[in-house]
Amino acid sequence: MEEKELLPHLFRTEYRKLVAVLCYLFGIEHVEVAEDIASDTFLAAAETWAIKGVPENPAAWLYTVAKNRTKNYLKRNTVFEQKVASEIRYSSDKEAEIDIDMSPKNITDSQLAMIFAVCNPLIPAESQVALALNLLCGFGVQEIADAFLLNKEVVYKRIQRAKEKLKEGRISITQPSVPEIGERLETVLTTIYLLYSEGYYSISQNTTLRKELCAEAMRLNFLLIDNELTDRPEASALLSLMCFHSSRFEARTNRNGEMVLYEDQDESLWNRELIERGTYYLSRASTGEKLSRYHLEAGIAYWHTHKEDSHEKWTHILDLYNHLLAIEYSPIAALNRIYALAKVSGKEAAIGEAEHLNLTNNHFYYSLLGNLYAGIDDTQATTHYETAIKLAHSESDKAILFRNIARLQDNAG
Amino acid sequence: MDEFLLVFRRDFQNRENQPSPEQLQEHFQKWHAWYDKMASEDRIVLQRRWDGEGLVVNAQKTVLNGPYAEIKEAIGGAVIIRAANYEEAAEFAKAVPILEFGGNVEIRKAL
Numbered sequence: 001m002e003e004k005e006l007l008p009h010l011f012r013t014e015y016r017k018l019v020a021v022l023c024y025l026f027g028i029e030h031v032e033v034a035e036d037i038a039s040d041t042f043l044a045a046a047e048t049w050a051i052k053g054v055p056e057n058p059a060a061w062l063y064t065v066a067k068n069r070t071k072n073y074l075k076r077n078t079v080f081e082q083k084v085a086s087e088i089r090y091s092s093d094k095e096a097e098i099d100i101d102m103s104p105k106n107i108t109d110s111q112l113a114m115i116f117a118v119c120n121p122l123i124p125a126e127s128q129v130a131l132a133l134n135l136l137c138g139f140g141v142q143e144i145a146d147a148f149l150l151n152k153e154v155v156y157k158r159i160q161r162a163k164e165k166l167k168e169g170r171i172s173i174t175q176p177s178v179p180e181i182g183e184r185l186e187t188v189l190t191t192i193y194l195l196y197s198e199g200y201y202s203i204s205q206n207t208t209l210r211k212e213l214c215a216e217a218m219r220l221n222f223l224l225i226d227n228e229l230t231d232r233p234e235a236s237a238l239l240s241l242m243c244f245h246s247s248r249f250e251a252r253t254n255r256n257g258e259m260v261l262y263e264d265q266d267e268s269l270w271n272r273e274l275i276e277r278g279t280y281y282l283s284r285a286s287t288g289e290k291l292s293r294y295h296l297e298a299g300i301a302y303w304h305t306h307k308e309d310s311h312e313k314w315t316h317i318l319d320l321y322n323h324l325l326a327i328e329y330s331p332i333a334a335l336n337r338i339y340a341l342a343k344v345s346g347k348e349a350a351i352g353e354a355e356h357l358n359l360t361n362n363h364f365y366y367s368l369l370g371n372l373y374a375g376i377d378d379t380q381a382t383t384h385y386e387t388a389i390k391l392a393h394s395e396s397d398k399a400i401l402f403r404n405i406a407r408l409q410d411n412a413g
Numbered sequence: 414m415d416e417f418l419l420v421f422r423r424d425f426q427n428r429e430n431q432p433s434p435e436q437l438q439e440h441f442q443k444w445h446a447w448y449d450k451m452a453s454e455d456r457i458v459l460q461r462r463w464d465g466e467g468l469v470v471n472a473q474k475t476v477l478n479g480p481y482a483e484i485k486e487a488i489g490g491a492v493i494i495r496a497a498n499y500e501e502a503a504e505f506a507k508a509v510p511i512l513e514f515g516g517n518v519e520i521r522k523a524l
Contacts, residue, residue, distance in 0.1 A: 008434030
């Protein structure tokens with residue numbers, strides 16, 4: 001790797017490991033100390049490596065420096081040591097040298113324990129993703145602010161509040177026990193999916209950053225699958241879902257950064273490798289008795305990787321939506337189900353059910369009605385699209401709706 | 414021209430400003446640039462890479478690990494440069510990147 005990319009790359013991969021291992025050692029009360037030591041280690045690298053180049057094994061260099069920094073910190077800061085000594089995870093023998101374990105096993109264990117501590121229902125939903133990005137992925141406040149198009153101060157406060165919550169709740173950073181996993185894994189997966197959705201559906205124009213958020217979500221999910229303890233079918237199902245979605249990343253925006261609808265996407269831009277991986281994880285998820293929402297959503301996403309319309313495809317999708325609505329209702333899923341219904345049973349049948357939903361403050365509802373009426377009653381269709389435009393928030397949603405109206409006029413003309 | 418010892422200390426306690434990968438890269442390049450400037454003007458008398466450990470002996474003659482003069486200040490590195498006087502040495506010190514993240518530079522003239 002080029003020297004000029006090395007340090008940022010190492011920061012992305014190693015900073016979060018240092019934070020995880022140190023938090024695992026200190027406990028969540030001292031998360032700031034862990035973050036300071038990790039940051040300081042990288043600043044030391046920038047200073048030292050500038051003089052005579054990068055050491056042969058840069059990661060090992062970082063680990064050694066971080067270990068020494070930590071030992072020094074513990075020795076120097078007697079207050080900290082006294083407070084931590086009783087709680088800390090190493091031998092209670094005061095004379096023994098503190099061991100900061102940077103072995104691959106301990107790094108993995110620390111990261112897993114951190115995931116379970118950070119993805120905690122105590123944290124308000126709005127802070128959950130920011131905290132995960134900060135503590136699990138090593139994203140700084142400014143980067144998170146850029147990703148969410150939020151003010152830096154707002155993000156900082158959210159993260160601080162979330163950290164306070166973890167401290168107040170005396171959340172311990174430990175390996176989850178087997179009986180706990182079923183329940184707690186659900187919260188973890190919810191957070192990962194939220195993080196992914198932030199990247200995938202964000203209105204931010206920064207494509208690189210959005211892809212990074214998606215990649216981070218997938219990486220965290222992979223850590224779960226890679227660990228015997230958390231390798232549950234629903235974790236594979238979520239990873240499968242994210243692989244299928246990500247396979248369309250290049251196809252879903254055009255050169256001007258505008259959204260390209262599924263029907264209009266250039267199939268050759270779909271990432272075959274990700275589709276294959278998605279299929280692999282979906283088959284891996286197909287064990288056990290529990291059918292999670294991720295299984296169903298991954299199944300729907302799987303059928304969408306077949307571009308060609310077929311009765312079989314839409315019957316499967318409709319069936320999966322029926323299941324999904326039964327276990328977890330959401331207006332968007334209900335609207336998508338109607339779309340599938342139209343494909344299976346025709347637009348007239350779908351219109352009746354759609355109007356039944358009566359989601360009159362949802363622009364997707366009017367957008368769907370516009371689609372269903374198109375070709376049946378174009379005047380009605382146009383009216384629905386116009387209502388949708390009034391309700392839509394993002395410019396890209398509006399642009400799509402305007403294009404739909406234009407298409408109706410072309411067909412008529 | 415006199416010789417001046419520049420000692421770099423870092424005290425990173427600024428969570429709000431956790432460096433981003435890009436900032437870290439810029440920081441690295443600034444260090445490069447600073448040393449390059451000194452070298453191109455033939456100002457470097459002694460430049461070394463120092464190890465991250467070091468020892469400190471205190472009044473009780475206890476030998477402590479770590480290059481910490483004060484509790485939190487870590488000595489990053491040190492360099493001896495040539496400068497006309499304290500004022501000029503201070504001007505060079507102002508450009509030392511360690512200042513970006515809450516560090517400081519101590520200057521001593523060699524007699």
